[in-house]
Amino acid sequence: SQTIHQWPATLVQPVGSPLSLECTVEGTSNPNLYWYRQAAGRGLQLLFYSVGIGQISSEVPQNLSASRPQDRQFILSSKKLLLSDSGFYLCVWSPGKETQYFGPGTRLLVL
Amino acid sequence: GNSVTQMEGPVTLSEEAFLTINCTYTATGYPSLFWYVQYPGEGLQLLLKATKADDKGSNKGFEATYRKETTSFHLEKGSVQVSDSAVYFCALIGGGADGLTFGKGTHLIIQP
Numbered sequence: 511s512q513t514i515h516q517w518p519a520t521l522v523q524p525v526g527s528p529l530s531l532e533c534t535v536e537g538t539s540n541p542n543l544y545w546y547r548q549a550a551g552r553g554l555q556l557l558f559y560s561v562g563i564g565q566i567s568s569e570v571p572q573n574l575s576a577s578r579p580q581d582r583q584f585i586l587s588s589k590k591l592l593l594s595d596s597g598f599y600l601c602v603w604s605p606g607k608e609t610q611y612f613g614p615g616t617r618l619l620v621l
Numbered sequence: 622g623n624s625v626t627q628m629e630g631p632v633t634l635s636e637e638a639f640l641t642i643n644c645t646y647t648a649t650g651y652p653s654l655f656w657y658v659q660y661p662g663e664g665l666q667l668l669l670k671a672t673k674a675d676d677k678g679s680n681k682g683f684e685a686t687y688r689k690e691t692t693s694f695h696l697e698k699g700s701v702q703v704s705d706s707a708v709y710f711c712a713l714i715g716g717g718a719d720g721l722t723f724g725k726g727t728h729l730i731i732q733p
Binding site for chain 1: 625653664665666667670672710712714719720721722723724725726
Protein backbone atom coordinates (compact mmCIF):
# COMPACT_ATOMS: atom_id res chain seq x y z
CA SER A 511 0.00 0.00 0.00
CA GLN A 512 1.01 3.58 -0.46
CA THR A 513 2.49 5.51 2.46
CA ILE A 514 3.79 9.03 2.72
CA HIS A 515 6.18 10.14 5.45
CA GLN A 516 7.29 13.56 6.60
CA TRP A 517 10.17 14.42 8.89
CA PRO A 518 10.40 16.09 11.35
CA ALA A 519 6.91 16.35 12.83
CA THR A 520 7.63 19.60 14.63
CA LEU A 521 10.49 22.06 14.44
CA VAL A 522 11.43 25.25 16.24
CA GLN A 523 14.11 27.28 14.50
CA PRO A 524 15.61 30.76 14.99
CA VAL A 525 15.28 33.41 12.33
CA GLY A 526 18.12 33.20 9.84
CA SER A 527 18.78 29.51 10.35
CA PRO A 528 18.59 26.95 7.52
CA LEU A 529 15.74 24.53 6.99
CA SER A 530 15.38 21.07 5.54
CA LEU A 531 12.08 19.18 5.55
CA GLU A 532 11.88 15.75 4.07
CA CYS A 533 9.04 13.87 2.42
CA THR A 534 9.29 10.27 1.27
CA VAL A 535 6.71 7.98 -0.30
CA GLU A 536 6.45 4.20 -0.39
CA GLY A 537 4.53 1.84 -2.59
CA THR A 538 4.72 3.76 -5.84
CA SER A 539 7.16 4.98 -8.46
CA ASN A 540 7.49 8.30 -10.27
CA PRO A 541 4.87 10.01 -8.12
CA ASN A 542 3.70 13.60 -8.59
CA LEU A 543 4.63 15.30 -5.33
CA TYR A 544 3.56 18.64 -3.86
CA TRP A 545 4.56 20.89 -0.97
CA TYR A 546 1.83 23.02 0.61
CA ARG A 547 1.99 25.47 3.49
CA GLN A 548 -0.73 26.59 5.85
CA ALA A 549 0.16 29.80 7.60
CA ALA A 550 -1.83 31.16 10.54
CA GLY A 551 -5.20 32.46 9.37
CA ARG A 552 -4.67 31.33 5.81
CA GLY A 553 -5.61 28.36 3.72
CA LEU A 554 -3.26 25.75 2.34
CA GLN A 555 -1.08 27.31 -0.34
CA LEU A 556 0.77 25.34 -3.01
CA LEU A 557 4.51 26.05 -2.84
CA PHE A 558 6.18 23.54 -5.18
CA TYR A 559 5.35 20.51 -7.24
CA SER A 560 7.47 17.90 -8.93
CA VAL A 561 6.66 15.37 -11.62
CA GLY A 562 10.03 13.60 -11.50
CA ILE A 563 13.65 13.58 -10.37
CA GLY A 564 15.21 17.01 -10.71
CA GLN A 565 11.95 18.57 -11.95
CA ILE A 566 10.62 21.31 -9.70
CA SER A 567 7.98 23.94 -10.41
CA SER A 568 7.51 26.87 -8.06
CA GLU A 569 4.10 28.40 -7.57
CA VAL A 570 4.97 31.23 -5.22
CA PRO A 571 8.25 33.20 -5.15
CA GLN A 572 9.81 33.17 -1.69
CA ASN A 573 12.94 32.26 0.19
CA LEU A 574 12.15 28.56 0.06
CA SER A 575 13.38 26.00 -2.45
CA ALA A 576 12.61 22.37 -3.21
CA SER A 577 14.59 19.46 -4.61
CA ARG A 578 13.79 15.98 -5.88
CA PRO A 579 17.06 14.03 -5.50
CA GLN A 580 15.39 10.64 -5.73
CA ASP A 581 12.18 9.35 -7.27
CA ARG A 582 10.40 9.00 -3.94
CA GLN A 583 12.02 11.85 -2.02
CA PHE A 584 10.97 15.50 -2.01
CA ILE A 585 12.85 18.04 0.11
CA LEU A 586 11.86 21.56 1.12
CA SER A 587 14.72 23.88 2.09
CA SER A 588 15.65 27.37 3.06
CA LYS A 589 19.05 29.00 3.54
CA LYS A 590 17.72 31.62 5.97
CA LEU A 591 14.36 31.31 7.65
CA LEU A 592 12.04 34.28 8.13
CA LEU A 593 9.40 34.73 10.82
CA SER A 594 6.79 34.51 8.06
CA ASP A 595 7.96 30.97 7.24
CA SER A 596 6.21 29.67 10.34
CA GLY A 597 3.35 27.36 9.51
CA PHE A 598 2.24 23.85 8.79
CA TYR A 599 3.99 22.18 5.84
CA LEU A 600 2.21 19.39 4.08
CA CYS A 601 3.59 16.97 1.50
CA VAL A 602 1.05 15.51 -0.88
CA TRP A 603 1.27 12.72 -3.40
CA SER A 604 -1.21 12.70 -6.26
CA PRO A 605 -1.45 9.61 -8.48
CA GLY A 606 -4.18 11.29 -10.48
CA LYS A 607 -6.39 14.35 -10.66
CA GLU A 608 -9.06 12.87 -8.42
CA THR A 609 -6.84 11.37 -5.72
CA GLN A 610 -4.44 12.89 -3.23
CA TYR A 611 -2.58 11.30 -0.32
CA PHE A 612 -1.50 13.62 2.47
CA GLY A 613 1.54 13.30 4.68
CA PRO A 614 1.21 13.90 8.43
CA GLY A 615 2.71 17.38 8.09
CA THR A 616 5.50 19.33 9.77
CA ARG A 617 4.71 22.17 12.13
CA LEU A 618 7.43 24.83 11.89
CA LEU A 619 7.81 27.70 14.34
CA VAL A 620 10.38 30.34 13.54
CA LEU A 621 11.36 32.53 16.50
CA GLY B 622 -5.96 31.77 -11.51
CA ASN B 623 -8.03 29.43 -9.40
CA SER B 624 -9.47 30.49 -6.07
CA VAL B 625 -11.75 29.07 -3.39
CA THR B 626 -13.76 31.14 -0.96
CA GLN B 627 -15.42 29.60 2.06
CA MET B 628 -17.11 31.03 5.10
CA GLU B 629 -14.68 31.57 7.92
CA GLY B 630 -15.38 30.49 11.43
CA PRO B 631 -15.51 29.56 13.99
CA VAL B 632 -19.00 28.24 13.41
CA THR B 633 -20.62 27.10 16.63
CA LEU B 634 -23.73 24.92 16.59
CA SER B 635 -25.64 22.77 19.01
CA GLU B 636 -25.80 19.02 18.57
CA GLU B 637 -28.47 17.87 16.07
CA ALA B 638 -28.54 21.27 14.36
CA PHE B 639 -28.50 21.61 10.56
CA LEU B 640 -25.13 22.56 9.09
CA THR B 641 -24.26 24.53 5.99
CA ILE B 642 -20.73 25.66 5.17
CA ASN B 643 -20.66 27.78 2.04
CA CYS B 644 -17.99 27.37 -0.61
CA THR B 645 -17.68 29.15 -3.94
CA TYR B 646 -14.90 28.88 -6.48
CA THR B 647 -13.29 30.53 -9.47
CA ALA B 648 -11.65 28.37 -12.10
CA THR B 649 -11.56 27.93 -15.84
CA GLY B 650 -13.03 24.83 -17.38
CA TYR B 651 -14.42 22.06 -15.21
CA PRO B 652 -12.47 21.53 -12.02
CA SER B 653 -13.01 18.71 -9.58
CA LEU B 654 -14.26 19.82 -6.17
CA PHE B 655 -13.42 18.45 -2.74
CA TRP B 656 -14.18 18.84 0.92
CA TYR B 657 -11.39 17.85 3.31
CA VAL B 658 -11.66 17.56 7.09
CA GLN B 659 -9.00 17.89 9.76
CA TYR B 660 -10.02 16.55 13.16
CA PRO B 661 -8.14 17.80 16.24
CA GLY B 662 -4.65 16.35 16.35
CA GLU B 663 -5.04 14.50 13.06
CA GLY B 664 -3.98 14.97 9.47
CA LEU B 665 -6.06 16.17 6.56
CA GLN B 666 -8.42 13.60 5.08
CA LEU B 667 -10.81 13.56 2.19
CA LEU B 668 -14.46 13.89 3.22
CA LEU B 669 -16.18 13.90 -0.17
CA LYS B 670 -15.71 14.96 -3.76
CA ALA B 671 -17.53 15.68 -7.01
CA THR B 672 -15.94 15.64 -10.43
CA LYS B 673 -18.58 17.11 -12.72
CA ALA B 674 -21.52 19.48 -12.68
CA ASP B 675 -24.61 18.33 -10.73
CA ASP B 676 -22.66 15.49 -9.08
CA LYS B 677 -23.40 15.05 -5.39
CA GLY B 678 -20.64 13.86 -3.09
CA SER B 679 -21.63 12.30 0.21
CA ASN B 680 -19.95 10.68 3.18
CA LYS B 681 -20.64 10.30 6.92
CA GLY B 682 -23.97 12.13 6.54
CA PHE B 683 -22.35 15.11 4.80
CA GLU B 684 -23.38 16.13 1.29
CA ALA B 685 -22.27 18.69 -1.27
CA THR B 686 -23.54 19.28 -4.81
CA TYR B 687 -21.38 20.62 -7.64
CA ARG B 688 -23.29 23.66 -8.94
CA LYS B 689 -21.70 24.95 -12.11
CA GLU B 690 -24.22 27.75 -12.58
CA THR B 691 -23.46 29.28 -9.18
CA THR B 692 -19.84 27.99 -8.97
CA SER B 693 -20.61 26.60 -5.54
CA PHE B 694 -20.02 23.42 -3.54
CA HIS B 695 -21.74 24.02 -0.20
CA LEU B 696 -21.30 21.40 2.52
CA GLU B 697 -24.44 20.29 4.39
CA LYS B 698 -25.38 17.89 7.13
CA GLY B 699 -28.85 17.40 8.52
CA SER B 700 -27.94 16.68 12.14
CA VAL B 701 -24.46 17.39 13.43
CA GLN B 702 -22.74 15.60 16.31
CA VAL B 703 -20.04 16.64 18.74
CA SER B 704 -17.64 14.34 16.87
CA ASP B 705 -18.06 16.52 13.76
CA SER B 706 -16.08 19.28 15.43
CA ALA B 707 -13.12 19.88 13.10
CA VAL B 708 -11.72 22.22 10.48
CA TYR B 709 -13.29 21.81 7.03
CA PHE B 710 -11.50 22.81 3.82
CA CYS B 711 -13.09 23.29 0.45
CA ALA B 712 -10.70 22.69 -2.46
CA LEU B 713 -10.54 22.27 -6.20
CA ILE B 714 -8.15 20.82 -8.72
CA GLY B 715 -8.03 21.56 -12.42
CA GLY B 716 -8.81 24.73 -14.31
CA GLY B 717 -5.42 24.64 -15.96
CA ALA B 718 -3.41 24.73 -12.75
CA ASP B 719 -1.39 22.02 -11.03
CA GLY B 720 -2.13 20.95 -7.51
CA LEU B 721 -5.03 21.69 -5.23
CA THR B 722 -6.35 25.15 -4.48
CA PHE B 723 -7.74 25.34 -0.95
CA GLY B 724 -10.05 27.67 0.87
CA LYS B 725 -8.94 29.08 4.22
CA GLY B 726 -10.83 26.48 6.20
CA THR B 727 -13.85 26.70 8.49
CA HIS B 728 -13.51 25.75 12.13
CA LEU B 729 -16.69 23.99 13.23
CA ILE B 730 -17.51 23.60 16.91
CA ILE B 731 -20.44 21.42 17.96
CA GLN B 732 -21.66 21.83 21.53
CA PRO B 733 -23.57 19.08 23.36
